[in-house]
Amino acid sequence: MRETTAGGGVFPARGSDEEDVLKELEEKTGGDLTFDSGKILGSMCTHPHPLAVKVVQRYIDRNLGDPGLHVGSQGVEREAVDMLASLLGLEKGYGHIVSGGTEANILAVRAFRNLADVEKPELILPESAHFSFIKAGEMLGVKLAWARLRDDYSVDVKDVESKITDNTIGIVGIAGTTGLGVVDDIPALSDLAMDYGLPLHVDAAFGGFVIPFAKALGYDIPDFDFRLKGVKSITIDPHKMGMVPIPAGGIIFRERKYLEAISVLAPYLAGGKIWQATITGTRPGANALAVWAMIKHLGFEGYMEIVRNAMELSRWFAGELKKIPGVYLVREPVLNIVSFGAKELEKVEEELKKRGWGISAHRGYIRIVMMPHVRREHLEEFLGDLRGILKGL
Ligand SMILES: Cc1ncc(COP(=O)(O)O)c(C=O)c1O
Structure with missing residues (x-):
């Protein structure tokens, strides 16, 4: 049996210490975005309770x-x-x-x-x-x-x-x-x-x-x-x-x-x-x-509080987006999802991703989902980046 190489794709002949395995995993997943970083704005998943x-x-x-x-x-x-x-x-x-x-x-x-x-x-x-x-x-x-x-x-x-x-x-x-x-x-x-x-x-x-x-x-x-x-x-x-x-x-x-x-x-x-x-x-x-x-x-009341926050954040975020020249809402939010279009959307998407935002544009718009891990300060930072990108176009 061949020993694994740096690529890591070959079944190893001998096992490694737990610590080494965990360290290697930590390195390999270093490029992952995490929910608690506040950078993931376009996912329907969240950091679990x-x-x-x-x-x-x-x-x-x-x-x-x-x-x-x-x-x-x-x-x-x-x-x-x-x-x-x-x-x-x-x-x-x-x-x-x-x-x-x-x-x-x-x-x-x-x-x-x-x-x-x-x-x-x-x-x-x-x-x-x-x-x-x-x-x-x-x-x-x-x-x-x-x-x-x-x-x-x-x-x-x-x-x-x-x-x-x-x-x-x-x-x-x-x-x-x-x-x-x-x-x-x-x-x-x-x-x-x-x-x-x-x-x-x-x-x-x-x-x-x-x-x-x-x-x-x-x-x-x-x-x-x-x-x-x-x-x-x-x-x-x-x-x-x-x-x-x-x-x-x-x-x-x-x-x-x-x-x-x-x-x-x-x-x-x-x-x-x-x-x-x-x-x-x-x-x-x-x-x-x-x-x-x-x-x-959580019970009904606990989930209601999570949803209250998510819904309020969505309405506030939609209002802020409307103030940005060159940005438009696809429609008023119904739930805790706000989707918007912008001039040169693909370029905007690319620039947002370069700044580390976990979002994607499809069907002609960018979707932001106010999941429980998304807080107002994350959105303020995002809006700042969006404004800057649009000004630079
Ligand atoms: C409305 C709707 N249905 C089904 C799915 C699929 O769910 P899952 O990715 O958990 O399989 C999604 C995922 O985003 C969804 O938004």
């Missing part, structure tokens, strides 16, 4: 892929799912804590497809939908029918209706779009879904841990959850605004039949035969436990 980190460390060996071995953890996952369901207006939910919004969305599409049992399945979704649905469509053989957006960037419900065919397996609405944080007219989509006997999936991967609290704070945001009868499943990600370490997504179904429609028998597990609905087999119990712990620890 210290309690969630503690829980993950303590229960790192729990495997929910073999829940017969870890029945206690399985019970905690069920409770976490029920608490999420109750946040979303449902007494009892059916679902899992999964690897993220991507897996949650794929599971919803899979459930809709399996229950619809049509030969050429089609799913109607907004043009603003996350690219995870492209993966879902490709993997599941479901054709995607993209519905137009209106001027306010919410989906055009009339266009959704015009795309319904005998092959439609379901409709998707977004509660907190990835780019702009827009919440679709979910009540209208729910009515439409009921009229046509179709299930509606709401992708609230980001908005799920924002909207309920923002509404309680008095922000005027459309209803989006299981209180609307057409909504049959919701994606809600604790590893975004829930402050739980990655990976922690959530999929909640209104009825057991959706989960059953995607369950396969896992016959050989040490803990006995089980039905498994998730895409991942072996999967982290620790993160599901961290979801439970964070909800218990």
Whole structure:
């Protein structure tokens, strides 16, 4: 066996001291941006809450892929799912804590497809939908029918209706779009879904841990959850605004039949035969436990305070952006996401990145997400850099 070289790509013949390994890792990750630096402004993830980190460390060996071995953890996952369901207006939910919004969305599409049992399945979704649905469509053989957006960037419900065919397996609405944080007219989509006997999936991967609290704070945001009868499943990600370490997504179904429609028998597990609905087999119990712990620890009031701060910061930041010549808001913020365009955007993006900012420009704008690690002083520094860059163009 060859010894590893400076490149580090060859499997080493002999092991190294822990200290040396950690030192090497520290060097190699030196170029990473960290959330606590305040430089990451364009991510939907954040530095996890210290309690969630503690829980993950303590229960790192729990495997929910073999829940017969870890029945206690399985019970905690069920409770976490029920608490999420109750946040979303449902007494009892059916679902899992999964690897993220991507897996949650794929599971919803899979459930809709399996229950619809049509030969050429089609799913109607907004043009603003996350690219995870492209993966879902490709993997599941479901054709995607993209519905137009209106001027306010919410989906055009009339266009959704015009795309319904005998092959439609379901409709998707977004509660907190990835780019702009827009919440679709979910009540209208729910009515439409009921009229046509179709299930509606709401992708609230980001908005799920924002909207309920923002509404309680008095922000005027459309209803989006299981209180609307057409909504049959919701994606809600604790590893975004829930402050739980990655990976922690959530999929909640209104009825057991959706989960059953995607369950396969896992016959050989040490803990006995089980039905498994998730895409991942072996999967982290620790993160599901961290979801439970964070909800218990922060409660509705705790999350409301986090959202209050994020929403207020967004409004203030949007106001400051408007004062800068050459900058325009794509639209007024709905949630804690502010997206703006500027003259010579690519150049502006490049210059901001040179100054160490973790942002990206796509679809013609730069997106700033007011995650819990983002503070006003970070934004003031960012605004200073932005002003300087624009002056120099
Ligand atoms: C609306 C929405 N859905 C789904 C996802 C995918 O989530 P994940 O990256 O956790 O798979 C994202 C990610 O940003 C998102 O914004």
